[in-house]
Amino acid sequence: MDSHFSRMCLIGCGLIGGSLSLALQKTGAVARVIGYDANPEALRAARERGVINEAADRLEDALRHADLIVLAAPSPVVLDLLPLVQKNIHLAARDVLVTDVCSTKSSVVDRAKQCGLHAQFLGGHPMAGSEKSGVYAADALLLENAVYVLTPESTQEVQARVFSDILKRAGCRVRFMDAVDHDRVVAAISHVPHLIASTLVSQVKDLADRHAAYAELAAGGFRDITRIASADPALWRDITLENRAEILPMLDDFIARVNALKALLSSSDKAHLHHFFDDARTFRDALPARSTGAIRAVFAMTVSVPDEPGMIGRIAMLLGNHHISIRNIGILESREEDLGQLLLQFDTIHFHDDALSVLQREGYQIIDRV
Numbered sequence: 001m002d003s004h005f006s007r008m009c010l011i012g013c014g015l016i017g018g019s020l021s022l023a024l025q026k027t028g029a030v031a032r033v034i035g036y037d038a039n040p041e042a043l044r045a046a047r048e049r050g051v052i053n054e055a056a057d058r059l060e061d062a063l064r065h066a067d068l069i070v071l072a073a074p075s076p077v078v079l080d081l082l083p084l085v086q087k088n089i090h091l092a093a094r095d096v097l098v099t100d101v102c103s104t105k106s107s108v109v110d111r112a113k114q115c116g117l118h119a120q121f122l123g124g125h126p127m128a129g130s131e132k133s134g135v136y137a138a139d140a141l142l143l144e145n146a147v148y149v150l151t152p153e154s155t156q157e158v159q160a161r162v163f164s165d166i167l168k169r170a171g172c173r174v175r176f177m178d179a180v181d182h183d184r185v186v187a188a189i190s191h192v193p194h195l196i197a198s199t200l201v202s203q204v205k206d207l208a209d210r211h212a213a214y215a216e217l218a219a220g221g222f223r224d225i226t227r228i229a230s231a232d233p234a235l236w237r238d239i240t241l242e243n244r245a246e247i248l249p250m251l252d253d254f255i256a257r258v259n260a261l262k263a264l265l266s267s268s269d270k271a272h273l274h275h276f277f278d279d280a281r282t283f284r285d286a287l288p289a290r291s292t293g294a295i296r297a298v299f300a301m302t303v304s305v306p307d308e309p310g311m312i313g314r315i316a317m318l319l320g321n322h323h324i325s326i327r328n329i330g331i332l333e334s335r336e337e338d339l340g341q342l343l344l345q346f347d348t349i350h351f352h353d354d355a356l357s358v359l360q361r362e363g364y365q366i367i368d369r370v
């Protein structure tokens with residue numbers, strides 16, 4: 001198939017830029033990728049991983065003849081780079097499309113407009129990610145099934161449609177949105193949850209400083225709800241500062257809810273407390289759990305296994321014999337002395353479901369599956 005973009009310029013070769021580049025290359029939509037990054041090691045690794053075909057030392061060289069420019073650096077950097085991109089846009093192809101992947105949209109879209117990038121600019125935000133960062137964590141599959149928000153303000157309609165079609169081909173679920181609406185929504189479903197996760201960790205950290213049991217006992221529930229607190233602090237400092245106008249009222253609302261919950265508990269209001277948990281469960285269970293959307297796609301299960309040497313090999317061999325490919329396999333903390341737990345992750349629901357039947361047939365107990 002002919003590639004739509006002959007030369008993509010990737011500015012910021014990390015987790016998201018790298019994942020997008022791999023996904024676009026996989027669809028055949030992009031023929032060649034030129035990378036630019038402030039960190040030479042990121043550029044070297046990006047070449048090694050096939051994220052880029054060439055590395056450019058200067059922004060101008062990266063932009064030359066590009067027909068797709070992807071800004072995938074932290075947002076303060078993107079805000080600074082937009083005027084430089086605009087200044088050098090004559091180096092790029094005449095019908096170039098400039099897009100970004102930043103977690104907040106209003107500031108980026110406004111800056112693009114202010115500096116004179118109108119028809120060529122299309123704001124973007126893939127609603128997928130990880131607590132990891134850097135190009136080594138990049139993965140073409142990260143964006144599969146993910147909602148990908150596009151904010152076409154004054155973007156040329158045909159350009160927006162082409163890019164949206166390509167993203168769909170890469171398996172993304174494209175959603176056109178206004179930048180301000182986007183920022184309000186992500187404050188509630190991404191930014192405030194991140195602040196809360198880090199606050200929970202900081203509470204337990206202070207307690208653990210005084211009594212080691214707090215860290216020792218922190219098990220599945222605490223780890224699940226705080227996974228995102230392991231993300232890059234600089235990235236989250238920038239995201240939360242940039243979207244603070246939307247985050248602050250959302251935090252007020254959250255505090256009011258915690259206070260209402262406190263009142264419910266103090267008054268031992270059994271019926272309302274039950275309703276509170278039930279309501280939350282109903283909504284949460286209805287979220288698209290098998291997609292990368294609101295909840296990340298992890299086709300995963302936890303298997304109870306005898307805590308003895310060679311167990312990982314035995315399970316891997318069993319599934320391999322049935323042509324089931326495992327993405328990740330890991331040991332979780334033992335619950336009892338003679339039993340351990342293995343966490344298995346798969347790339348597709350088919351591998352997941354096949355593994356489930358094979359393991360159950362062999363008598364393994366499946367504790368949990370997603």
Ligand SMILES: NC(=O)c1ccc[n+]([C@@H]2O[C@H](COP(=O)([O-])OP(=O)(O)OC[C@H]3O[C@@H](n4cnc5c(N)ncnc54)[C@H](O)[C@@H]3O)[C@@H](O)[C@H]2O)c1
Nearest residue numbers: 012013014015016037038039073075102103129130133134
């Ligand atoms: N991490 C996530 O879950 C996630 C999800 C969606 C969107 N985003 C957004 O994607 C963007 C990138 O985040 P990431 O998680 O890929 O981070 P990352 O740290 O993995 O990658 C960022 C890359 O930008 C490079 N960079 C920094 N300053 C630069 C500069 N001046 N010039 C060129 N390159 C520079 C870094 O060296 C790094 O390679 C951010 O705007 C973030 O908000 C992140």
Ligand SMILES: O=C(O)C(=O)C[C@]1(C(=O)O)C=C[C@@H](O)C=C1
Nearest residue numbers: 103126127128129130131190228
């Ligand atoms: O899954 C994660 O680790 C993420 O934090 C991904 C997540 C999110 O909050 O859902 C984080 C920031 C991005 O802007 C988009 C997605």
